[in-house]
Amino acid sequence: MTKTLKDIAAALHLDVRTGEHLLARTVTGGYAGDLLSDVLAHARKGSVWITLQTHTNIVAVASAKELCGIIVVNGRTPEEATLRKAGEEDIPIMVSTLSTYDVVCQLCEMGVKNGEGV
Amino acid sequence: MTLREIIETLQAKVVLDNHDERMVVERARASDLMSDVLTRVNPGALLLTGLTTPQSIYTAEMADVTVVCYVRGKRPQEETLRLAEERGLVLLSTDLPMYESCGRLYKKGLKGGTET
Amino acid sequence: MKSNGVNRTLQAARTQELIYELKVQQAMTTKVITVEPENTMEDLRQILKLHQLSGTPVMNEGDLVGIVSVEDLIRSLLEGNGSEPVKQRMSANFVTLYADEPLVHAVQKFERHGFGRFPVIDRKTKELVGILTKGDIIRCMLQRLEIDFHEQEIRRYKPSDWFAELESDRTTLGLRYLIQGRNFQRAGEASSKLKQNLRTLGIAPEAVRRITIASYEAEMNLVIFTGGGELSAFVEPGKVTITVVDHGPGIPDIERAMQPGYSTAPDWVRELGFGAGMGLPNIKNCSNELKLDSKVGEGTNLQFTVFT
Incomplete structure (x- = not known):
């Protein structure tokens, strides 16, 4: 069963900060990590990225890896510049008040599989 | 969840052996950002991280985390290992990425730490 | 060093305090090996050897009647063949200690009488309850000093306590x-x-x-x-x-x-x-x-x- 960003946003009560119009995207998997180099090396195209980084660089990484979107955890506020850049690059950014562990648990519950690989 | 169950669930290697496998871990945290670990304190929790620097050990020490599991096959640096040994921490290493590690532990019933 | 000198004086004072605080019963050996007046000096030799003692009380049907030491035994062996009974060599003129006396009394008696050991009796029942040597006193004092030392170590690390001991308007x-x-x-x-x-x-x-x-x-x-x-x-x-x-x-x-x-x-x-x-x-x-x-x-x- 395929899930879209919209499904996830609804199920996890995510606060969609940018890219509302892109939520029909299919989520092919999930990848969690806060080290950009790690995500650059290992996240698979089409995955949703779970991180607590809010720096503009996350948009560059998501764009380079063609990730479908970013979930920022722990209720952290993405920087203005990050949201602006995400708008330009068509990367939806959503915020959860939960921790990485709990967000991943809920995604797994929904059937979103491990998004590691090329 | 016991340490034994965690090791089995994550198919983890035990990097530092000074532990009792019947030891109970009640919560898990997953983060590569040490400040994040420090903001939400879970004494006795399991920390899943990809950060293998000495700071992973100092952070565990300050936050009273007792088990650290390195994800995606990462092995701690030598200095990291030495610090962990001095502090009697349990160190594990799993080939699974963070996402999969969280998912599997969750399915086995290990709770997260958001509500604290 | 000055601080060391102070320490030593303090420790000496503590040792003096201890011999007043501690009671004979805290230092004495309670497992007492005794002989009877009719035992031979050869019997005594074997008993002393077996239990590695340098002397022992002599008991006659539950009553303490004397004390006999390795010195008495040597004299007996030099002068005879050890077949004589203990009662001929023992000191009937012995001094006892009460179990509840402070240790300082024992120390004074050791000095005054020059004996190697004292039988210890219960003040009320007059029964023999132990034996005290100088070695027992030293062992007891050392143990006690060690316990004191550990307690001090622990106390020293409890800031609430030692902060209170340091007199100042504000201790940091x-x-x-x-x-x-x-x-x-x-x-x-x-x-x-x-x-x-x-x-x-x-x-x-x-x-x-x-x-x-x-x-x-x-x-x-x-x-x-x-x-x-x-x-x-x-x-x-x-x-x-x-x-x-x-x-x-x-x-x-x-x-x-x-x-x-x-x-x-x-x-x-x-x-x-x-x-x-x-x-x-x-x-x-x-x-x-x-x-x-x-x-x-x-x-x-x-x-x-x-x-x-």
Whole structure:
């Protein structure tokens, strides 16, 4: 069963900060990590990225890896510049008040599989 | 969840052996950002991280985390290992990425730490 | 050294105190091997050898009638063949101690009579309950001094107690750590040492955690952003204050720096798991009071207090 960003946003009560119009995207998997180099090396195209980084660089990484979107955890506020850049690059950014562990648990519950690989 | 169950669930290697496998871990945290670990304190929790620097050990020490599991096959640096040994921490290493590690532990019933 | 001299005097005084405090029954050997008056001196030789004794009381149907020692035995063997009964060689003219007497009485009796051992009897029942040698006294005193020493060690590490003993209007214990800038291998070492010390000082674990999480964040800030500095902890009854001082570059906008998520950290710092703009807010959350002064080009002075 395929899930879209919209499904996830609804199920996890995510606060969609940018890219509302892109939520029909299919989520092919999930990848969690806060080290950009790690995500650059290992996240698979089409995955949703779970991180607590809010720096503009996350948009560059998501764009380079063609990730479908970013979930920022722990209720952290993405920087203005990050949201602006995400708008330009068509990367939806959503915020959860939960921790990485709990967000991943809920995604797994929904059937979103491990998004590691090329 | 016991340490034994965690090791089995994550198919983890035990990097530092000074532990009792019947030891109970009640919560898990997953983060590569040490400040994040420090903001939400879970004494006795399991920390899943990809950060293998000495700071992973100092952070565990300050936050009273007792088990650290390195994800995606990462092995701690030598200095990291030495610090962990001095502090009697349990160190594990799993080939699974963070996402999969969280998912599997969750399915086995290990709770997260958001509500604290 | 002067302090050593003082120590020795104190210890000597403590030893004197002990011989008044301790009772004979605390030092005596309760497992008493006895002989009977009709036993031969050869029997005595074997008993003394078997139990490695240098003397023993002589009992006749439950009554203490004498004391016989290895000296008596030697004399007997020199003068005869050891077939004579114990009663011919024992001292019937012996001195006893009561079990509840202070040890100082025993010491005085040892000096006065020159005996090697005293039978110890119960003051009420007059029954033999033990035997006391000089060796027993020494062993007991040493054990007691050792226990005292351990107790003192523990007490010395309970700040609530020894702070109370130090008379002043305000007593503070200071711990100072030098932090090297840009040295990531050692970043965290100071807070780690501080944590161990605060635990040793008996501060509650929850407070220790808050103090050292905050100090670790501050330490990381010094390592990441400055050329290094000094982290000091001042322990007082009821609170611990940490000051962190560096000499640059300083924080241009303190208000923004205090906002969660704001960070000026370069990418390589983020890849080390820091610099996500959580440091100062986290320090604030952990502490009861916080003061931050900074001048660009001069340095930063951070001070926070955690109530313990």
